[in-house]
Amino acid sequence: MSQNFEIRREVVLNATPEEVFAAVTSGTGGWMFPSDLDPGVGSEGPDDPTVVAWEPPQKFAVRQEGPDGWFNALEYLIEAREGGTAALRYVHSGIFTDDWDAQYDGADKHTTFYLHSLGQYVQYFAGRAATYITTAGPDTSTGPGAMATLRGALGLTDTSAAGDAVSVDVPGFGTVDGVVDYLTPHFIGIRTADALYRFYGRNAFGGTVDAAHHLFTAGADQKKSQDAWKSWLDNAFA
The missing domain is CATH 3.30.530.20 (START domain)
Structure with missing residues (x-):
């Protein structure tokens, strides 16, 4: 209704x-x-x-x-x-x-x-244009423990908090070195010198764990970056 x-x-x-x-x-x-x-x-x-x-x-x-x-x-x-x-x-x-x-x-x-x-x-990043990439996680990311799996893949623990440093290797994309700028049971944000990385725990709302990132590096390859993050998410929930 x-x-x-x-x-x-x-x-x-x-x-x-x-x-x-x-x-x-x-x-x-x-x-x-x-x-x-x-x-x-x-x-x-x-x-x-x-x-x-x-x-x-x-x-x-x-x-x-x-x-x-x-x-x-x-x-x-x-x-x-x-x-x-x-x-x-x-x-x-x-x-x-x-x-x-x-x-x-x-x-x-x-x-x-x-x-x-x-x-x-x-x-x-005021005034800087972004290359925007977005990808959905696999069906295996729909379960109630999916965000715990994502945290582990990002190197985060139960005691991690906003402000903590984080380093994530993404094959085909590179190493992401940044700081956690947002952390709740449903969402994770990581900020680096040239990007905002966003993860959405939509498993809590009937969906998958998804990623949507804003890359501020000039000339960022959208398709290559998106494919790399898709592969990373698939492997995280394999």
């Missing part, structure tokens, strides 16, 4: 309103799904939603509509704060058509991680 939902967040980001607006509209790809937008109301955005508000650097909103009243909408309200920071009020609203509680729980937890990644981007 279809039912409306709304997820609200307010975060303070270590960036100017102009930098935040650019990060969520310019296709630099440091936070969620990289995609270039043509400025102005009515233009097309990620997954072809319609831009319904374009007021740089204070407001940006998109809305996607489908049959039977279905819609999905994102709104960003940005205000300057003291010390060169910005407050972002974020609203994600729409309609879930199946298992409302599970979908809402998943979307709510994903939102917290997405906005954290936005904060990491504007603080460490």
Whole structure:
């Protein structure tokens, strides 16, 4: 049965309103799904939603509509704060058509991680374009212990915490030396000098353990990198 939902967040980001607006509209790809937008109301955005508000650097909103009243909408309200920071009020609203509680729980937890990644981007990589790679884990990553398996593959333990150093060898890609910037039972974030690596424990929401990384090195080979991480995930859950 279809039912409306709304997820609200307010975060303070270590960036100017102009930098935040650019990060969520310019296709630099440091936070969620990289995609270039043509400025102005009515233009097309990620997954072809319609831009319904374009007021740089204070407001940006998109809305996607489908049959039977279905819609999905994102709104960003940005205000300057003291010390060169910005407050972002974020609203994600729409309609879930199946298992409302599970979908809402998943979307709510994903939102917290997405906005954290936005904060990491504007603080460490503002203005830098990303090569975006994403890959799903194998069917063997759907079980309840899948995130524990992933932690082990990343060299993390039960006592690991955000701020810990991490080093991961990915054949065909290279060695990832960085710091854990996000760590919960459902999500892991690793930041290096030239990338944001993101892992999603969607096994908790009926899916697989997935990876979506933002590579800021100029000339990064998207297909080669994606294939390497796909192989790494497959081997981690072999």
